[in-house]
Amino acid sequence: MVSPKARVLLQILAAAVLSAGVVGADEHPGAAIYREHCLRCHGEQGKGTDEVPAPLVGDRSVDQLAGYVHDTMPEDDPTAVTGEAARLVSEWIHAGFYSALARERNRPARVDLARLTVRQHKNAIADLVAGFRGEQPPVTAERGLRGEYFQGRDFNGQRRVFERIDGTVNFDFGVEGPDPERFEPGRFAIRWHGSVVPTETGVHEFIVRTEHAVRLLVNHPDWDGPPLIDAWVKSGDDTEYRGTIHLLGGRAYPLRLEFSKASQGVDNPVHERPRHASIELLWRPPHGVVETVPERALIPARSPATFVVTSPFPPDDRSIGYERGSTVSKEWLSSVEAAAAETAAWVRSQAGRLAGVKPDAPDRGEQFRVFAAAFAERAFRRPLDPQVRALIVDRPFAETPDVDSALERSVLLTLSSPRFLFREPPASSPEILPWDTAARLAFAVWDSLPDAALRDAAAGGRLSTPDEVAKQVRRMLADRRARGKLREFLLAWLRVEQAPEIAKDPSRYPGISPEVVADLRTSLGFLLDECLAPAEGPADFRRLFQTEEVWLNGRLAPLFGVDLPAEAGFRPVRLDDGARAGVLTHPYMMSVLSYGAATSPIHRGVFLFRGVLGNVLKPPAEAVAPLAPDLHPGLSTRDRVTLQTSPVSCQVCHAAINPLGFALEGFDAVGRRRDTDGSAPVDVSGSYIPREGAAVSFRGARELAAFVASSRDAEEAFLQALFHAEVRQPARAWGGETLENLRQAFVTNGHDIRAAVVDIMKVAAFPPVPSEGEPATPATEERSDDHTP
């Protein structure tokens, strides 16, 4: 039986791209047959000749094509290629240039019109609506919530005793209250407010534990509407209250928590008794565990409410390694329309606030129309030309007498329009170009729409040169959304963005609870954040591999032999006397890249060979289950892996994979340093053959990291992944030398990731002009359901 972990490995291998590989590229026997019998008429790569000008392309299967060749080809002597020869040549033609798949692969890279990705779609709607409600608070080092402490049972400013910043809300006031000198023990109230800044996207569950009256508001416009948690009525024995809300990671949402230790209702303390009072604010973020909402996720600054679309979407195509909007589907359209309807209804309900119009304003209709035009203009990221305005704004208002419904229709139309959904359709005039540049920057750096500053720059024609672009991108990188996107990029680059499940053999690795696993992921997040936004200096790519520190809290510390108080928050700790090598030895990565009871040099090797160093792997010849350690109790993991992958058919890939993974054998299946594997000392020698240059060898993680950090292969792989994550179009479309130029700039700039984003955008902001000879003929109004010409 194949273990789940092995199955994952096989899937990883099977997903590898096939265009090149470490496997020796012996020529397919069909190629020689083609040269001999077909080339003179069909030409190189079936491109055709004067004699037979039509390209050799079609939709026959290999077998169908073989049958056809067998019967009819070559035309002057149909008996020349038959049977096995016909099959071989058909196989080669089919895979090389004949089939739809082959044609797609051979297509020159270009910047395609693409729909918004799901993440871009949700972010764009959030920012589109939020843009009318004020800006997000700036990124600062301040953390925690503002706590206002009041005498009495409510939040009367006259009775406010003090205000302070509380890092978290987790207090036990005992029976005597926060301060017997200043508060009556039976009657005090506290209000915490600020913003919560989640890093994950998805459903967040908030939990409040208290014996007294409490109310929690998260992402409420002007604190209006029913609270997320309303336990102002204390009734019976309930002391824990829950509420869930959908949030997008990387932005701030207003949060207010109100607590009152007093009776409510009629203001009469006659029945109040000094009773125990405590309160804790917890949450469970997606992929996380129930924990006190951590200080790092709270800021005292206010933020405007953000509308978050909750309609579920089908996932984006990631078949070529990054999310892109290359196809449309029925499910996608139905999600688009559900999201549009949801948003239009919300905009309608909040129209007064968004448009700044009073309910009884006499010119309410006209103001809504102005708002609808601004809404469409921002959604389309271009000035509205009169025709578009007439269609999207004026017509709904002219045809719908009730202005609220007219606004709803206009918003619905805006969010259903290809002008919102696709990017970026060709500009109709040169004045549009800076607007398209602004849109490209915003979608690349934020996965969202341009903000006011970008719109200003576009309107002022200040986005025409690479330097003007660079200036904007530097500004944009300071925004939370840019950090959020880069952080998610790094998690995807490490292949852990989906938070793979980690289950460890409890007899061998006791104490690896879900909480510990969540903490390990948090710890990796700190490492990434620290690299992306260090206190000073560049966001040095090499630091990802070279930092000797691991972020630990009180719960993780004992696992790594570190002495920290149990309740200690996360802090960087230099572990194992400098033996650590950043993400390469991070306990979360080491745990993911291991089995439940043993390390997996193959997983680690594939991760390095393919993910970090950017090589291509073919899937294994056949599915193989890993050898169980018990079958060979005398063998080390290294020896067992070597034994199992010793056949020649395995060695074509594993000769490259294994020696990379072996270098990390000094770290066990939960990422603790080890000197022995079973009874034998671990052998951490490893090697790698770069795409250019001589083989290198290294011993252990530090030497491996030193090599990777200065490896051209790793730089190339990283730049390519970063380009695709930001731009979501093939880098080749900008020319074959683009990535190499970017790589050289990366090295010159001290491997600064943020500078790399600036350099990428200086290029990507100006896409190549489409090749000539493609006149834009009008599209037909009706499309036949029959796809044959």
Next chain:
Amino acid sequence: MITRRELLRGLGVGTAVAPFLGNLPSLAGGAATARQRLVIVFTPDGTVRDNFWPTAAGSFTAPSEDGSGPVALRPILEPLAPFKDRLLTLKGIGNKILGDGDGHMRGIGCLLTGVELFPGNIQGGSDTPAGWSSGPSIDQEIARFLQGRPETATRFGSLEFGVLVPDRADTWTRMVYTGPNKPVAPIDDPYQMFTKLYGRAKNRESLQSVLDELHEDLARVAAALPAEDRRILEDHAGLVRDFERDLARDEEIASHPVPMLEPGVLEQNDRMPAISRMQIELLVAALAADFTRVATLQYTNSVGQPHMKWLGVDEGQHDLSHEPNSNADAQEKLTKINTWYAGEVAHLAAKLAATPEPGGDGSMLDHTTILWTNELGEGNSHTREDIPWVMIGGGLGFRSGRAVEFPSVPHNRFLLSLAHGFGHTGLDRFGNPDFCGDGPLSLG
């Protein structure tokens, strides 16, 4: 000139529902399992006893046995005169629940639950503080019973309407409970209720309304594209056409008439009459569409304080209700207020009476029991004896057209009668069992 808004107002908020009802598929079962419905209407602060209670027990329509004429309706109940033959008033049924919470809190919190409030942190005007009810309310018990059987299950099971319920959740504002500590907030915004009832249909309608423009837009954008990029947009346009076909199909399936609401009515004291009529419109439409068979309609809250300026009453109702009975002016104003509530109940009854029972015999009122009640018997004394229970309609097997008097029985027994009227006869106690002694009251 008459504006559209005025026209709508003139029509009583929405379009007539009745003409569409013929389209409704007839429901399985027919007359043998005729539909029964319950609508509980709550109005606050007690009544004016002398102007409310009939002076004696007996029939509203025929001379009684002792030869005295039919029992006359007192002024507050006068708006219900057209329904005399289907009217049932029950005097002598009290809310006997003791424990934590002041009279108004227990008045509303135990009114439909028949059980004590949990101890809690809500301090009332007197007594000890309390929390939520410790049990479900009878409407939810009946809804659960109906939802448990396929032939009586409906889309919502129950609907909770409100009219100007204050925007705060506490013991005074909640009447309906699905279980201990589980109050249900009534929806007092007609537009929100509309979205709940018809949101899907509404979305469909809005989407359909923009499709022509969308096709035009798609064609224009596509025209400017190079050939390679046009394919994805053509795929998109094809999907939009498929989507349009699906929408049209949905529309054929959905045959429920959708009421039209006057747009832009704000939740303000002075718009109470308009909101009341909008909610009644939605309520009747929801019952006609069989979205639910159990509903509540809660006017304001316990200790409700509407200022009924449209009646010439500037003071708040709760303040007036504390005036002694000797204050003739207050009594007159409270009578006006309660007569206005009776008028709204009568309007609901009239709408139901005017609508033929979908797929059945008679009118919807014949299959619906409206129960109008209050958290107190009288405002100034805060008594919960002689709670005003008024029923209009038919269907639960109660004999109507009469005023009935009981010798001070606990209301738990009456709540049981309601459940038994729906055939939920396995329920032998409800709320505090000590008050269920002799079982359901006999009202047949």
